[in-house]
Amino acid sequence: MGGDGQTGGRAAAPAIELKGISKAFGPVQANRDISLRVMPGTIHGIVGENGAGKSTLMSILYGFYKADAGEILIGGQRTQIPDSQAAIRAGIGMVFQHFKLVENFTVLENVILGVEEGRLLKPSLAKARGVLKSLAEDYELNVDPDALIEELGVGMKQRVEILKALYRQADILILDEPTGVLTPAEADHLFRILKNLKSEGKTIILITHKLREIMAITDTVSVMRRGQMTATLETAQTSPEELAELMVGRKVLLRIDKKPATPGRTVLEVENLRVTDEDGVERLKGVSLNVRAGEILGIAGVAGNGQSQLLEVLGGMIPGTGTVRINGDAIDLTGRHSDGQSRRARGIAHVPEDRQREGLIMPFMAWENVVFGYHHDPAYQKNRALMDNAGIRRLAEEKMERFDVRPPNPGLAARNFSGGNQQKIVLAREIERNPDLLLVGQPTRGVDIGAIEFIHQRILDLRDAGKAVLLVSVELEEILSMSDRIAVMFDGRIMGERLPGETDEMELGLMMAGMNGKAA
Amino acid sequence: MRDVMPKWADVVLIPLISLVLAFLLSAVVIIAIGEDPVAAVKMMVTGALGSTYAWGYTLYYATNFIFTGLAVAVAFHAKLFNIGGEGQATLGGLGVALVCLALPWPHWTLALPAAVIGAALFGAAWAAIPAWLQAKRGSHIVITTIMFNFIGAAVLNYLLVNVMRPVGSMDPATAKFPNGTHLPTLHDLLAPFGIAFSRAAPANISFLIAVAACILVYLLIWRTRLGYEIRAQGHSEPAAIYAGIRPVRIVMAAMLISGALAGLMAVNNVMGEAERLVLNSVEGAGFIGIAVALMGRSHPFGVFLAAILFGFLYQGGAELALWTDIPRELIVVIQALVILFTGALDNMVRMPLERLFLGLRKGRA
Numbered sequence: 001m002g003g004d005g006q007t008g009g010r011a012a013a014p015a016i017e018l019k020g021i022s023k024a025f026g027p028v029q030a031n032r033d034i035s036l037r038v039m040p041g042t043i044h045g046i047v048g049e050n051g052a053g054k055s056t057l058m059s060i061l062y063g064f065y066k067a068d069a070g071e072i073l074i075g076g077q078r079t080q081i082p083d084s085q086a087a088i089r090a091g092i093g094m095v096f097q098h099f100k101l102v103e104n105f106t107v108l109e110n111v112i113l114g115v116e117e118g119r120l121l122k123p124s125l126a127k128a129r130g131v132l133k134s135l136a137e138d139y140e141l142n143v144d145p146d147a148l149i150e151e152l153g154v155g156m157k158q159r160v161e162i163l164k165a166l167y168r169q170a171d172i173l174i175l176d177e178p179t180g181v182l183t184p185a186e187a188d189h190l191f192r193i194l195k196n197l198k199s200e201g202k203t204i205i206l207i208t209h210k211l212r213e214i215m216a217i218t219d220t221v222s223v224m225r226r227g228q229m230t231a232t233l234e235t236a237q238t239s240p241e242e243l244a245e246l247m248v249g250r251k252v253l254l255r256i257d258k259k260p261a262t263p264g265r266t267v268l269e270v271e272n273l274r275v276t277d278e279d280g281v282e283r284l285k286g287v288s289l290n291v292r293a294g295e296i297l298g299i300a301g302v303a304g305n306g307q308s309q310l311l312e313v314l315g316g317m318i319p320g321t322g323t324v325r326i327n328g329d330a331i332d333l334t335g336r337h338s339d340g341q342s343r344r345a346r347g348i349a350h351v352p353e354d355r356q357r358e359g360l361i362m363p364f365m366a367w368e369n370v371v372f373g374y375h376h377d378p379a380y381q382k383n384r385a386l387m388d389n390a391g392i393r394r395l396a397e398e399k400m401e402r403f404d405v406r407p408p409n410p411g412l413a414a415r416n417f418s419g420g421n422q423q424k425i426v427l428a429r430e431i432e433r434n435p436d437l438l439l440v441g442q443p444t445r446g447v448d449i450g451a452i453e454f455i456h457q458r459i460l461d462l463r464d465a466g467k468a469v470l471l472v473s474v475e476l477e478e479i480l481s482m483s484d485r486i487a488v489m490f491d492g493r494i495m496g497e498r499l500p501g502e503t504d505e506m507e508l509g510l511m512m513a514g515m516n517g518k519a520a
Numbered sequence: 521m522r523d524v525m526p527k528w529a530d531v532v533l534i535p536l537i538s539l540v541l542a543f544l545l546s547a548v549v550i551i552a553i554g555e556d557p558v559a560a561v562k563m564m565v566t567g568a569l570g571s572t573y574a575w576g577y578t579l580y581y582a583t584n585f586i587f588t589g590l591a592v593a594v595a596f597h598a599k600l601f602n603i604g605g606e607g608q609a610t611l612g613g614l615g616v617a618l619v620c621l622a623l624p625w626p627h628w629t630l631a632l633p634a635a636v637i638g639a640a641l642f643g644a645a646w647a648a649i650p651a652w653l654q655a656k657r658g659s660h661i662v663i664t665t666i667m668f669n670f671i672g673a674a675v676l677n678y679l680l681v682n683v684m685r686p687v688g689s690m691d692p693a694t695a696k697f698p699n700g701t702h703l704p705t706l707h708d709l710l711a712p713f714g715i716a717f718s719r720a721a722p723a724n725i726s727f728l729i730a731v732a733a734c735i736l737v738y739l740l741i742w743r744t745r746l747g748y749e750i751r752a753q754g755h756s757e758p759a760a761i762y763a764g765i766r767p768v769r770i771v772m773a774a775m776l777i778s779g780a781l782a783g784l785m786a787v788n789n790v791m792g793e794a795e796r797l798v799l800n801s802v803e804g805a806g807f808i809g810i811a812v813a814l815m816g817r818s819h820p821f822g823v824f825l826a827a828i829l830f831g832f833l834y835q836g837g838a839e840l841a842l843w844t845d846i847p848r849e850l851i852v853v854i855q856a857l858v859i860l861f862t863g864a865l866d867n868m869v870r871m872p873l874e875r876l877f878l879g880l881r882k883g884r885a
Contacts, residue, residue, distance in 0.1 A: 315762065316764060317761050317762055339761075339764040339765075339766060340761065340762055340763050340764025340765075341763075341764030341765075342764070343764070344764065350762070352762050354758075357756060357758050357759065358756070358758045358759045358761075358762040359759070359762065360759065361751070361752050361755045361756055361759055362755065362756070363755050364751070364752070364755070368748070372752065372759070372763050373762065373763035373764060375745055375748055375749070375763075376745060381745075385739075385743075385744060386739065386743040386744055387743060387744065387745060387748065389742075389743065
């Protein structure tokens with residue numbers, strides 16, 4: 001234990017310096033000769049597409065992977081980081097995207113977990129209570145130390161993770177996609193905390209794909225592409241457009257160019273829709289909405305407020321009660337006489353939120369996935385008994401060509417494609433069925449910037465072809481830019497509807513937090 | 521998650537290396553008890569493959585294992601671990617016996633289709649109850665199928681002793697089936713082609729049915745919609761639900777087919793060989809089917825090859841026990857080692873091999 005507490009002293013030594021870090025996983029060069037200097041007391045952003053190597057780099061820094069080559073200097077001193085214990089001793093704290101907390105422990109118990117001193121818990125707990133109190137005062141990190149983790153919201157859980165790192169005397173804090181699950185207000189609060197930490201001399205590394213956050217809070221920013229550090233810039237001297245271009249390697253349209261909607265007849269009518277899950281918890285508490293032909297209705301909300309259940313019940317995956325009409329005809333919600341198949345037959349296509357768990361069969365080849373859910377269609381059968389595998393393969397080749405799926409090899413298993421290309425396979429399948437209604441959840445989650453543009457355009461094309469689109473996304477920017485109308489969900493209810501031109505992130509953020517925007 | 525090895529390495533190289541390791545270890549054991557492994561191998565090969573008589577036994581056993589192996593394989597594709605092949609084959613035997621004894625069958629061409637249906641129906645019925653419990657109640661199929669093995673054995677015991685035993689017989693077995701149910705052996709089938717095949721060996725036309733079953737299972741799994749749905753459900757139930765595939769239906773369908781295949785084994789051993797139903801007619805073939813399916817990577821062709829291998833081990837092992845001082849138990853040890861290496865220790869061979877292939881690819885890149 002102990003470690004070398006001499007962080008101060010040398011004025012110009014970077015808090016972290018990486019020299020020539022390389023790491024390969026088999027044939028994949030995840031990191032190639034990466035060098036990075038982060039000065040103490042600054043916030044440094046790292047941006048890059050999925051698979052650019054950000055997470056690998058941070059895992060090396062935190063001792064999960066060992067670099068094939070290169071060295072790490074902490075506070076100017078060469079440091080070996082063989083495991084996460086060593087990282088903690090070196091003063092590095094990590095806040096993961098997926099929290100690593102014991103749900104049925106209190107905040108205090110979680111904070112001391114792994115660094116308890118002595119045989120009895122009580123002195124450690126008392127000490128932690130004191131430390132937590134002062135941390136809360138210093139950094140606006142208020143959390144009830146006796147609350148159970150399972151009772152806390154995501155924003156609070158994240159604070160506990162930060163407290164854990166600080167309690168271990170971290171001088172360098174790495175945050176991996178910290179705002180993915182936060183409301184805008186919670187994200188703002190997080191940024192205030194980070195600024196406070198920075199002013200106390202802590203060094204912060206922020207990994208994110210949200211360029212807006214980079215611009216708002218970082219001092220310097222590094223861009224990674226294909227395992228290499230392509231640029232390190234002063235944030236003040238760059239722009240989101242430049243960063244996006246550096247990330248993708250070509251010019252990217254950040255703003256969505258769309259024509260005004262020309263809504264037609266009502267395609268989807270939902271009245272008083274309720275869903276109770278297997279645990280008896282009511283997840284949809286009387287949702288009513290409608291979507292017209294030629295428009296996109298965006299559902300905004302923090303993850304876990306019923307949006308998933310809304311998509312699932314409309315897509316026939318789970319039963320519900322209430323009334324749902326498609327083109328004026330009611331559909332069975334009990335699940336006894338209908339399922340995903342009959343929904344598809346009624347002209348409802350569904351791009352599910354989790355393409356790896358639901359939208360695709362990962363070990364299936366691309367061509368097998370291209371008819372998934374439509375495999376009973378007579379067009380895909382060779383005769384009464386057998387499927388027309390050769391025909392489906394040809395179809396897959398064409399679809400992959402049209403949707404620019406790379407590599408365009410229908411014989412490759414779905415798991416071997418990148419997130420963006422997997423999503424394109426799903427979209428190629430669902431959109432080209434020419435549905436009356438497209439349900440689409442998190443269309444660009446985990447998708448590279450380059451593919452985002454393409455996916456958005458295809459959804460807009462479908463809208464312009466006079467189809468109805470129900471879009472669920474936790475990315476507020478996506479909702480604001482894609483939707484023709486926006487409904488905000490909170491706790492299984494629709495909080496209200498807004499027009500994208502007449503609202504902003506502030507108002508939607510309040511509604512997402514359960515406050516009625518107009519009243520607040 | 522990414523594929524690191526070419527497919528041929530996965531389906532050919534890994535089982536082959538596992539097999540070699542199992543045999544090497546077996547050799548060590550044979551040396552350890554003071555016998556000559558080379559002589560033992562010679563004995564096994566001659567005993568199992570050296571004559572048409574030997575082949576006749578090897579193929580007879582293989583036929584049993586093809587059916588039970590296919591049964592396990594089909595269920596595997598739906599991610600169901602059907603270890604009830606033993607019980608389903610036992611009940612299949614009951615089906616065959618009831619069919620064969622029901623009518624004075626004039627000719628085997630009439631009796632065989634009926635027996636096939638009887639065997640499949642009874643096997644499927646015995647799998648149906650665990651399947652239903654799994655699909656509707658979530659009772660784990662591993663637990664229920666293995667319990668149904670015991671229930672099946674007890675049911676048969678009761679029926680043979682109290683109901684089906686001919687009056688005056690002291691043997692817990694049915695009467696001999698009528699002559700019209702006698703199935704042609706490979707001797708009978710090959711004679712018209714001028715091929716001399718041992719008259720005494722039990723391999724019979726059921727072997728051809730087993731081969732046909734392999735082809736049908738292949739078509740089912742990879743070419744039909746039901747097979748597509750079974751595989752989809754096996755890989756991801758949430759995805760299956762998304763696609764509108766009903767898990768209950770798939771669990772039932774996969775298990776009924778699985779049970780039917782296991783039941784079909786009875787056409788070979790009950791109708792083709794014993795020509796009457798006796799106690800414990802399955803003799804562990806239901807469990808061997810698990811190893812066969814594991815080794816055959818749940819692919820019908822792999823199951824076919826693995827079944828031949830286990831047929832060889834069974835017959836060769838019997839010969840070894842008969843003609844050498846190597847005790848019968850050692851044969852079980854060798855079979856167990858093969859099962860252990862090809863089934864359970866898959867990763868032991870797979871991981872180094874994957875690393876090797878990664879290295880090779882890196883070298884090329």
